[in-house]
Amino acid sequence: MQQLLAPIEQFLACSTPERWIDKAKQNESLTTLLIDHCNCELKAAQTAMFLVRKYAVDKASGEQLLQWAKPFEDFVYKKDRDIEAFLNRDVKKNDLIGELVCKPGFAHGADLVDKMVRLIKEEFHHFEQVLAIMHQRGIVYENRRAGRYAKGLMRQVRTHEPATLVDKLIVGAFIEARSCERFAKLAPYLDDELNRFYVSLLRSEARHYQDYLTLAENIANADISERVAHFAAIEAELISSEDSDFQFHSGAPAQ
Template sequence: MSFPLDVLTPESWVEVAESDPIALLNDHAHCELKAASTAHSLIAKNPGYTELAQALAEVVIEEMEHFRIVLDRLEARGGALSEQSENAYAAALHKRSAATRKSLVLDRLVIAHLIEARSLERFHLLAHHASDPDLRTLFAELLPSEAAHQGMYAKFARKLFERESADARIAALRAIESEVMLSLAPGPTVHSGFPSGAFESAR
């Protein structure tokens, strides 16, 4: 499987991510909830794009289904959903993109594409390398759907905007995404940074 990202996460990240499965599942449940809410808000703010609205409605349904699955796993392990906290990764992407932004809609589609792509990359690592078989099964189940989501956001970015400007913005935000990722600390969350010293092995 290939991922539309400039820097790839080293396998050693998995050990850090699954060091606290309850924290990981809690963060993951919030990611699914935020993914649904991003799609929901893109529909509400762009009422003129019917085909996009139809595709996003499907995403809302799927992300809420993922949320329910992850919440079940969290509770089965004795965890409970915490209050929502800021996702430093997503917040940094939005903040960093604003300085060079030409279209808010295009940037929101491209950032959603990148967040889905990074989540897909992380789920793929966990599906293949987590030591916990339940975690491997959970993340393997979610892979096809997240692969489709990242592709759908890129497709609409290129469809609703001029192909060249969409491609240029995807490339620019991919570069920003890698800088943001490399600035974050590692930890048991879906979008945590790389373990220290792992950058060279990731290139």
């Protein structure tokens, strides 16, 4: 675990505040955390899918991606929430059918597709895993809107290309890195099932952060350390400052 966490702790400009951990380890916080975590997994998949559709693949391939996401979005947004039916879909439910065709003229299309499709598949799987844990514990799924943390990071994204894409990838790296750090912080205070589950997520989340950062560096074709430092400061401020809402990526709970 420490090998995985060392580069992440170096990447992040601050640790999770003790006040957030104190709140998170209370029994009454578990429902909120699991519901928000479940939503975060789906949002991560949707964000990666948007990047692939917008920048990397042709229209037909974009439609294939939408079909891949349809069962998840129907469950969440159309409230077709037969959890048993959703979780027991065809064994190949998380497989993308067919090959994706990259757009011409974008040199990094294949790399973006390769890394993001793997990420999407894993995030879909994590969504289902959290949902199954919630179902076993009698916790009802709720759709949650993006919180202060994600909105605060996205406000810093530049509005001209390729800077927009580079910044979105850097934001993705910070969200994944913070998720990994919080899984590790939370795990010791959770019951055995959730402890094992959160520890099992560390490896994929650590790779996701690295994939986002590698893509940002390659697409920028320049030194991105200044932008990374900028987002590190913004992210640290959002994590360290008081937050009126308690969520998986919220700041220090307001006193």
